[in-house]
Amino acid sequence: DTGVSQDPRHKITKRGQNVTFRCDPISEHNRLYWYRQTLGQGPEFLTYFQNEAQLEKSRLLSDRFSAERPKGSFSTLEIQRTEQGDSAMYLCASSKRTGSSYEQYFGPGTRLTVT
Amino acid sequence: DAKTTQPPSMDCAEGRAANLPCNHSTISGNEYVYWYRQIHSQGPQYIIHGLKNNETNEMASLIITEDRKSSTLILPHATLRDTAVYYCIVRGYGQNFVFGPGTRLSVLP
Numbered sequence: 324d325t326g327v328s329q330d331p332r333h334k335i336t337k338r339g340q341n342v343t344f345r346c347d348p349i350s351e352h353n354r355l356y357w358y359r360q361t362l363g364q365g366p367e368f369l370t371y372f373q374n375e376a377q378l379e380k381s382r383l384l385s386d387r388f389s390a391e392r393p394k395g396s397f398s399t400l401e402i403q404r405t406e407q408g409d410s411a412m413y414l415c416a417s418s419k420r421t422g423s424s425y426e427q428y429f430g431p432g433t434r435l436t437v438t
Numbered sequence: 439d440a441k442t443t444q445p446p447s448m449d450c451a452e453g454r455a456a457n458l459p460c461n462h463s464t465i466s467g468n469e470y471v472y473w474y475r476q477i478h479s480q481g482p483q484y485i486i487h488g489l490k491n492n493e494t495n496e497m498a499s500l501i502i503t504e505d506r507k508s509s510t511l512i513l514p515h516a517t518l519r520d521t522a523v524y525y526c527i528v529r530g531y532g533q534n535f536v537f538g539p540g541t542r543l544s545v546l547p
Contacts, residue, residue: 327481356534365440365525365537366482379534414481424470427535429481 325349327430329415335436336405343401344433348417355398356427357390358414359383366414372398405437440538441465441528447542450520456513458541460526463507469530471502473511475522476540482525485511516545 328347336342348355354373358366369388370380374395384390387405392398402409412434416427443461450456462471472487486493486500488509493500499512513520525540 363539365523365540366535368534368536371534416481424487424531426472426484426487428484429474432481434479 327415327417327428329413329430329433331433332431333434333436335438338407338437339404341401341403342405342435343399344413344415344435346398346400346415346417346430348397348415349428352417352419352428353395354418354425354427355392356416356418357398357400358416358429360412360414360432361410369400402435405435407437410435410437440536441469442526442538444524444526444538444541446539447544449544449546450513450516452518452545452547453515456511456516456520456543456545458511458513458524458526458543459508460511461508462526462528465506465528466530469528469533471500471506471509472527472529472535473498473500474525474527474537475520475543476525477519477522482537485524516543518545518547521545 330345356371357369360366369384370390372392375392387403390400412432414432416429418425418427470487473485474482476482488500502509523540523542525537
């Protein structure tokens with residue numbers, strides 16, 4: 324079990340540029356989640372996939388954000404035309420069903436700074 | 439909005455038990471209580487979860503009151519590495535995790 328990995332760990336970009344982040348979940352975990360966390364706040368849910376299907380998207384996920392999980396394994400989160408308000412930590416988590424519950428295991432996050 | 443209420447901060451002496459409370463008075467019958475913690479600049483780490491019975495694992499114990507309206511996470515012998523923000527989350531099947539601001543635990547030498 325190598326854990327959830329995310330790449331890159333840090334990204335600095337200029338306002339208006341597009342960025343893409345990658346998440347590799349724990350193998351055999353069929354669910355994958357994306358969260359955003361700003362300073363001093365808890366993580367906020369953005370979207371989740373069960374296998375390759377995107378089943379839910381938060382109102383926080385504006386049209387500039389898109390997420391994919393094409394083969395039900397790794398996932399990408401793209402932000403187009405970045406704004407300074409997009410600066411945050413982007414966290415990925417994965418889970419599988421254990422009984423009636425799903426414990427989520429988080430990656431280290433990608434810290435985005437938009438200048 | 440988060441369904442839980444936690445104190446914003448707590449201190450604990452190294453080597454002593456840390457008892458972190460959580461109120462979840464509106465919890466419904468099929469909702470679990472989860473605890474996570476987040477050490478500075480890292481992703482949240484799963485600690486423990488429970489439905490109605492007390493639970494224990496290698497990291498902590500979870501005590502849930504009989505009416506399930508509150509719970510306590512116990513770290514039996516806190517170390518400096520346990521300094522973190524601790525999140526208590528109530529979640530039912532099909533629901534998403536909603537994180538509140540959590541409790542910032544400082545373990546003091």
